[in-house]
Amino acid sequence: MALTHKAKRKWAALILLVGLPIYIILATVLATTVVGWFGRPVFLLQLAIYVGLGVLWILPFKKVFLGVGQADPEAENSDQDRP
Numbered sequence: 001m002a003l004t005h006k007a008k009r010k011w012a013a014l015i016l017l018v019g020l021p022i023y024i025i026l027a028t029v030l031a032t033t034v035v036g037w038f039g040r041p042v043f044l045l046q047l048a049i050y051v052g053l054g055v056l057w058i059l060p061f062k063k064v065f066l067g068v069g070q071a072d073p074e075a076e077n078s079d080q081d082r083p
Helices: 005-038 043-056 059-065 073-081
Strands: none
Touching: 005 043, 005 059, 005 073
C-alpha cells in the first residue's frame, strides 16, 4: 500500500517532531551506557558510533521521506485537467 503525498508529509512531520527527539534520547542513553560498561573508547571508534547512530534512524523511514519536499504530483495532474 503506497502512501499518498499528503500522508507522507504528515508521517514525515510526526517522525521528525516526535520520533527523532525520542531516538536522540535513546541513542545518547545507549552510548553513555556503553561508555559506562567498557570505558571511554578511542576517539575514532566513538565518532563511528555516533555517526552510525545518526544515520541508522533514517533507514526504516527512507520511503516516507522520498519526495516529501517536492510539489504534490497528484495536485499537478488535477490542475492540468481543469480548463
